[in-house]
Amino acid sequence: MMADALRIGVYVCHCGTNIAGVLDTADLARFASGLPHVHVARDYKYMCSEPGQELIRQDIREYGLNRIVVAACSPHLHEATFRKVLQEAGLNPYLLAIANIREHVAWITADRESGQKRARAQIAAAVGRVARQRPLEPSSYPVTPRVLVVGGGIAGIQAALTLADAGKEVILVEREPTIGGHMAKFDKTFPTLDCAACILTPKMSAVKEHPRIRLLTYSEVESVQGSAGRFKVKVRRRPRYIREDLCVGCLQCIEACVFKALKIPNEFDLGLAKRKPIYLPFPQAVPPVPVIDPQTCLRLRTGKCKQTCVEACADRQAIDFEQQEWIEEYEVGAIIIATGFRTFDPTPLAYYGYGRFPEVYTALEVERLLNASGPSGGEIVLRDGATPRVVGIVHCVGSRDHNYHPYCSRVCCMYALKLAHLIRERCGAEVYNFYIDIRAPGKAFEEFYERTQKEGVHFVRGKVGEVERLSTNGDGLRLMVTVEDSLLGRVRKIPVDMLILAVALEPAEGAEQVRQLFHISCSSEGFFLEKHPKLAPVNTASDGVFIAGACQGPKDIPDTVAQADAAAAQALALIDRGVVEAEPNIAWVDENVCSGCRVCVSLCPFDAITPDEEKQVAVIDPTLCKGCGTCVAACPSGAAHQDLFSTEEILAELEGILAQ
Amino acid sequence: MQCGLCTSSCPLGDAMEYPPRRIIAEAWNNSLERVIHSPSVWMCVGCYTCSLRCPREIDLTDTVWPAVRDYALQEGIQPPPELRTAFQNLYLYGNVFGYSPRKRLDWARNLEVTVRDLSKSPEPVEVLWLVGCYPSYHPRNQVVARDMARILTALGVRWGILGKEERALGDCDRLFGEEGLFEMLVENNRRLFERFKFEKIVLLDPHAYRALEKFYPRFGASFPAEHYTTFLASRLDQIRPWLKKPINARVTYHDNCCVGRRCLCFDPPRQLLQAIPGVELVEMKRNREHALCCGGGGGGMWLDAFITEHGGRRLSDVRIQHALETGADILAVSCPFELSRFEDAVKVARAEDRLKVRDIIELLADSMGLGEGGGR
């Protein structure tokens, strides 16, 4: 395009007071109108609003503009909005440049004068670059109508069922031998006190029975390739030494195991109950297929055992000691990550005595005790078999604490109230809640708080600083809790028989590997980061990868389920569109210049580059390239180029910045 | 956030009219003038438990309490008289006892190993050893000083001391709000240290070590320093061949607050003890970051009567019970204050025949065949 044919329009947004409160937007527009090829420059309160958009469309029509610069917020937020505006007005959408004068200038500048200068520089840079931008056509490809869901807690279960009910195929990968996640451990759920099993187990079996869900338990995703619409994933399947296709779930093998007594701490019960080497984590597990633990099974450990389990299985022949790990491959169009959380280990807080005193429990352990199918059949009994008469619950253990997790774990106050209620109901014990602030902001939460107060649960405002184990006047051993009752303004010593620690929720084990595997980001705490906290709460920085549930941050079941359905809807939107338009910012290699040195091949983080042995040049697969630009920067011969980020465009941008 | 964890963690929190949380609340409310008249102001023993645990990382021990005390002193409030005397002595003589600086070398009289007194003949040394006030003047601690001199010499370390020129480093008075006195000591010590050539400073007193590590650099006085426990533990390979004489005893170790909670250094002292043949190390129910303070820090050393009056107990007496519960024969310490505090507490508990209090240095020296047997 000839330079004199360029007609650029510049639009400076006030963003309410976000920008205009710091920068003089009228001055910026005046400044822009003096830049080369600029025909129109305006400022307006909200460029992204309908009148703002219409302003651009009108000018394009009226003045025959053929390049647009919007000086506003980050392109992450509204680049797509304004590209659509160009398209609607008949322009190629890639003839747009955004000058980010909000995040890069207004929000981070206290000094107006230097801010104004920097905003001018940003605008000049965008005008310089847009003049060199070329019309681009995005490539498009069909979407594989199948979704991978990682994690089979309530989030993963809900998302999988919604998608499968909508007619999509789902691959559900769960690391444990059963799905259900944390919710499967609970007896009742706040605030409604619904029985967890009654609302969860039907969903679990629906997953198993659904013709469109392929359930892969005891498995983990090994690798992911490709991009939104066409991912290739490999799933590593761990051997349970029992063939899922042959097992009928009669559990006679467990009965028959040579281990007559239960000896091994059951992981699902957090060690509060014991199991055999061959076991089902809990009676309602899905799939109802036992697992053999190779660490403790005599046959697997020593090769020597009567193998009474095999006898019991008889002609079903489901037990297979030769089973090895294997890999399965799937193609999917979208991915939902729902790997949940784990609870904080309070052992480092030595003053709470967890691990030192048998009377100190984590809340999750108590959930197991309360569970009707748990280790004590739902009775609140201490490790020595006694029923506690006084129970203390310490809030915020590991939460709201800069030494551990500065954030509030959101559900602990409520589950503490739930535990208090259930404990009073089951054994009539006095219950003390040691809290900092009661956070009950959900629907019917405050009412639940009030209800527990009326039930006679005690509330002491203060964090426990010391727990000792004393014998009090012939009462046997009791814990003595030291707390400052900050409402009374004095230190109190309260004897209890059982102390429950309301432990924080933290990112699940292995969250960091999951993050790297799927190329998503996380917050400083390690929870997965949404693309935008308000406008894209289940999207991630990786297109086609969505997040749901507690892996994104601590949350309760209602919020988890809502988010799971939101993620399912986003996945559906992607799949039902049928095609994916790729951002045309991909890199390509000029075959005439490439020396075949292969520097780029190993550097590409997405394995998109392969050497063409015959021509001795590097070839970039446009369907795998994500436009990160690594190869372009690395190429020693300058053979690699990237659309939307050509050297010309970048130099023009720099010139614009430096000229100011 | 007013969680009160500081108060409930404080070994004297229940006895304070204005415990740490309350002080923050009063400061918010601009009513600190109420606080400064209360005995609470002088009750913090600088154990650092609250600071270490505070979920908002508020540095109560080393910042809030000194500020409150500084404010009290500025308002003309008199600290308890015992303390006034101690600080006057510090100001006049550079030690809390009020002894003459010339007597600083008394501990080394008749010592068979050579003592390089740099104040007399300056020469470059590897280790500048700050002996400290207690080991210089206090008879029980003088034994420890002599044993240390023997160990350093046996290890072939080129060490020297400052003799009559050595002065206290001033940690306790800083905590006590005597910021001015502290600054004066820092300035004097900085000028003093700069006159000599050494690779590092080694100290017996954990409080002084901590002051040198954390507060001196704020006044531009940065010197490489180590507490003797880490210094010796880093040379354990060299020490081991010397450790021939078994000490057949159950030993429990009391973490001092400065090397322990403040510097989170818990292993070196234990490594030293475990290297001694015959020693069976047992832990008290509260150990490492959870250890209970001996009550001697932050001026507490001089305020036993005052704190007992207002707090109803002496922490060293409580702590001795913890040690006795373990059934240990020896309570090992690594702080000059503790030696005297705990020996006294053992007497109060009438447990002299069951429990001995000994510095790690003494135990090492005994096993190396060099010790005088202090406290045995």
Ligand SMILES: Cc1cc2nc3c(=O)[nH]c(=O)nc-3n(C[C@H](O)[C@H](O)[C@H](O)COP(=O)(O)OP(=O)(O)OC[C@H]3O[C@@H](n4cnc5c(N)ncnc54)[C@H](O)[C@@H]3O)c2cc1C
């Ligand atoms: C003690 C306690 C009591 C609670 N009580 C209530 C209550 O009464 N009401 C309420 O609303 N909320 C309650 N909650 C919160 C509730 O537990 C969560 O909202 C809910 O469990 C979140 O579901 P999720 O599926 O996101 O995560 P999870 O339940 O943690 O499920 C995640 C699943 O992903 C799997 N997984 C993890 N990593 C991988 C991987 N790399 N690959 C494959 N699979 C993986 C896990 O094995 C697990 O099955 C409570 C929480 C606690 C700690």
Ligand code: SF4
């Ligand atoms: S100072 Fe720290 S520990 Fe004390 S009340 Fe405030 S936040 Fe809690």
Ligand code: SF4
């Ligand atoms: S430092 Fe120790 S004594 Fe002082 S207020 Fe904090 S916890 Fe109490």
